[in-house]
Amino acid sequence: MNLKELARILGLSQTTVSRALNGYPEVNEATRLRVERAAQQHDYRPNTRAKGLATGRSMAIGHIIPISTKHEIVNPVFADFIAGAGEAYSRKSYDMLLSVVQDADEDRIYREFSAKGAVDGIIVHAPRAGDPRIKLLREIGLPFVVHGRASTEVDDYSWLDVNNRRAFERATNFLLDLGHRRIALINGLEVMDFAFRRREGYVRALTERGIAPDPALMRSDEMTETYGYNSVRTMLAMPDAPTAFLTSSIITAIGVRRAIEDLGMKMGRDISVITHDDELSYLRNGDDVPIFTATRSSVREAGRRAAEMLLRKIADPDLPFQHELMEAELTVGLSTGPVRKKG
Structure with missing residues (x-):
């Protein structure tokens, strides 16, 4: 199945189908959903390299992990977040670029990613108060979403967090x-x-x-x-x-x-x-x-939502900053009971 055949089945132009699959904002939501369902039904997989050439994008999202926190990679919390994000990337034919770097090289890697066009956006992990990565990414103009928040950051940015x-x-x-x-x-x-x-x-x-x-x-x-x-x-x-x-x-x-x-x-x-x-x-x-x-x-759902948030921003750079605060549900299990009286 190629783009021409998919367009013929849908009764749409190849341009419209391509724009719908690439997330262009001028394609209305009903058409976009119709095209995505048809692509899935007919197992259509766009050529990532050709798609990148057509859109001027790398078709990749970056996740940069400083080596001082390399334990993140084997932490099941991080793994589940990446799994959720990967689901969103896959639906939009995006690849994931995961890079473990020396702490001192982190700023340089972000700048190189931007200068080389290696990625279209970044997910920022494990933010701290006043996280310097937010200022850096804003300065180099690379779209990003923060998983969490940086408490003392005064300028606006896109984030997804748990309350x-x-x-x-x-x-x-x-x-x-x-x-x-x-x-x-x-x-x-x-x-x-x-x-x-x-x-x-x-x-x-x-x-x-x-x-x-x-x-x-x-x-x-x-x-x-x-x-x-x-x-x-x-x-x-x-x-x-x-x-x-x-x-x-x-x-x-x-x-x-x-x-x-x-x-x-x-x-x-x-x-x-x-x-x-x-x-x-x-x-x-x-x-x-x-x-x-x-x-x-x-955290898997958080990964999916953060990735979708970033992909929307990449598709439409004029979108305002996005914020999502997920509420945690308190569930009662076997580990709690009334305080036990002494004696």
């Missing part, structure tokens, strides 16, 4: 309603915007209920299983130990559960746990009944 502050405020209030007052936060690295916002939500919930946040009950580090395990072992040895834990990753929560069981206690009865669950494809939170009470938001 981390609200999610952790709700989770903390849920534990408070169960009678817990010593609630520990096992957070991600708080130089990252998402973790900073989660801490804000946790602190706000405690403060509004008249409870002074205790620094001894707060941890911030890379979200590994051993980090969760070691944090719980340390904090449960305290004289006034926490009765509940709020964690930023289901990976960390697995370590939390292991520590609780190693100490001869039962999660959900002796110690309550709430985690954030990115609904990972290969690390599910139980089947019919969730193992962990969790704030849930699909």
Whole structure:
């Protein structure tokens, strides 16, 4: 199946079919959907090289990962985001260019990508407050979407994020309603915007209920299983130990559960746990009944939506900046219960 044959089947000109598949804004939505359905039905695959020559685009999206955070590549959260983004790229015949670079070379690689026309746009991962990449990408004129937000950035930019502050405020209030007052936060690295916002939500919930946040009950580090395990072992040895834990990753929560069981206690009865669950494809939170009470938001869906946002901007550079704030759902599992009375 080639473009000419597909156009004949649809009763449209080759130009209209090509523009519909390439996301040109002058093609109305009904026609675009009709063309995309027909292309899928007849297994039409445009020649990427020819498409790039016709549009003046590279037909590729860049994902640049500094080597200091190369663990991102083996992190199932990152993998699921990339899987979701890849679905969106595939539908528009875009390739993905994933590059792991030395930290000192990151700025240079962005500039080279732009100068060589190697990619049509960039997804920015793991933003920090005042992230310098936002200013750089704006300066070199390369379209981009940020997965997350940079708190202190004053100029507008396109982003997609989870409402981390609200999610952790709700989770903390849920534990408070169960009678817990010593609630520990096992957070991600708080130089990252998402973790900073989660801490804000946790602190706000405690403060509004008249409870002074205790620094001894707060941890911030890379979200590994051993980090969760070691944090719980340390904090449960305290004289006034926490009765509940709020964690930023289901990976960390697995370590939390292991520590609780190693100490001869039962999660959900002796110690309550709430985690954030990115609904990972290969690390599910139980089947019919969730193992962990969790704030849930699909990172795969976030990847798909962020990619679609970027592709829309590439197709129509005059589009205003786009913002999407995904709400996390609080789901009750087996890991939480009323605070256990002492004695």
